[in-house]
Amino acid sequence: MTVIASIDSQSILKATNLLKEGLLVAMPTETVYGLGADATNSRAVAAIYAAKGRPSFNPLIAHVSDLTQALKEAEFSETALKLAEKFWPGPLTIVAPISFQCSVCDLARAGLDSVALRMPKDLTAQRLIKALGRPIAAPSANRSGHISSVTAEHVASDLLGKIDLILDGGPTKLGLESTIISFCQATPIILRSGIIAREEIEEFLNQRLTSPVKDKVIAPGMTLAHYAPLATLRLNAKDIAEDEAAIDFGAQFNQFRKTNLWMRDLSATQNLIEAASNLFTFLREADKSGTKKIAVASIPKHGLGEAINDRLMRASVPNNIA
Numbered sequence: 415m416t417v418i419a420s421i422d423s424q425s426i427l428k429a430t431n432l433l434k435e436g437l438l439v440a441m442p443t444e445t446v447y448g449l450g451a452d453a454t455n456s457r458a459v460a461a462i463y464a465a466k467g468r469p470s471f472n473p474l475i476a477h478v479s480d481l482t483q484a485l486k487e488a489e490f491s492e493t494a495l496k497l498a499e500k501f502w503p504g505p506l507t508i509v510a511p512i513s514f515q516c517s518v519c520d521l522a523r524a525g526l527d528s529v530a531l532r533m534p535k536d537l538t539a540q541r542l543i544k545a546l547g548r549p550i551a552a553p554s555a556n557r558s559g560h561i562s563s564v565t566a567e568h569v570a571s572d573l574l575g576k577i578d579l580i581l582d583g584g585p586t587k588l589g590l591e592s593t594i595i596s597f598c599q600a601t602p603i604i605l606r607s608g609i610i611a612r613e614e615i616e617e618f619l620n621q622r623l624t625s626p627v628k629d630k631v632i633a634p635g636m637t638l639a640h641y642a643p644l645a646t647l648r649l650n651a652k653d654i655a656e657d658e659a660a661i662d663f664g665a666q667f668n669q670f671r672k673t674n675l676w677m678r679d680l681s682a683t684q685n686l687i688e689a690a691s692n693l694f695t696f697l698r699e700a701d702k703s704g705t706k707k708i709a710v711a712s713i714p715k716h717g718l719g720e721a722i723n724d725r726l727m728r729a730s731v732p733n734n735i736a
């Protein structure tokens with residue numbers, strides 16, 4: 415059941431406890447409402463994708479309460495830091511390479527080596543992040559394909575029954591999403607235009623912002639915001655070849671178990687939320703094991719299975735086509 419609560423110490427405490435338990439809380443920010451979960455808890459983040467009904471895993475913004483917390487999560491260039499100091503707290507999202515101690519889970523980053531960070535100005539959001547003591551992953555609080563919610567009523571009409579609590583802070587002040595700037599390349603790239611105008615940022619930095627090459631996809635799965643594993647994936651595998659590692663689902667590969675075989679089960683109990691929460695971590699671990707090929711068991715196509723299959727399909731495209 416979804417509870418809608420106005421903002422006071424009691425509802426903030428309730429929200430904090432729900433987040434600590436890995437549950438979902440919609441919170442106001444100054445831009446749009448966010449569908450929040452503990453960004454360090456991959457099960458909780460998987461529940462975000464399930465509630466939104468997203469057919470694919472987009473990386474999410476991790477919301478922080480102060481600069482110290484942000485600097486723990488990512489490597490800020492001098493320019494990135496300058497921009498953060500100027501526009502935070504506020505409607506600016508900075509994408510930067512993860513630090514060695516980044517706590518935002520793989521799934522929230524969709525497996526990428528970068529993380530999107532934002533310090534919201536909204537006091538409720540700030541109180542909640544501080545109380546949790548960890549970043550809050552929060553995409554806009556709407557069903558996939560719908561427009562972003564700017565009131566608690568919008569959130570309820572999209573997500574009632576799918577999340578645990580909606581903190582009602584009234585209509586959001588700005589009503590449009592944050593501007594996203596990536597600092598993962600030599601020059602900053604504007605990934606999404608938003609509340610802060612490109613010109614304002616360019617003027618402040620005294621530097622032009624590059625635009626991403628629009629939908630320039632070399633091969634499916636090779637877009638800017640997608641993690642590509644080094645190993646080649648063989649999907650819907652019924653067996654495991656000599657030279658393959660294996661990613662199982664629901665113990666389909668049990669009969670092939672043997673020593674020296676690198677194998678993980680996304681969810682032995684066929685739980686799609688658990689499977690989603692393990693997906694990027696296992697792909698990364700498989701790459702680290704040094705294997706060149708991975709057999710992947712078939713995964714149901716319904717619910718979160720759609721996003722898992724989408725991700726695996728993209729990952730199965732050879733990434734050495736230049």
Ligand code: TXA
Pocket residue numbers: 443445446447448449472473474475505507509523526528529530532552553554555590591592593594596605606638639
């Ligand atoms: O104003 C906002 O930004 C709102 C509030 C809730 O903070 N959030 C929001 O989140 O609009 P969402 O998930 O709807 O959009 C986040 C965008 C996505 O388009 C995603 O692709 C991009 O951020 N993004 C996140 N992490 C990224 C990364 N590591 N690299 C590139 N893009 C990233």
Ligand code: MG
Pocket residue numbers: 553554562
């Ligand atoms: Mg959105």
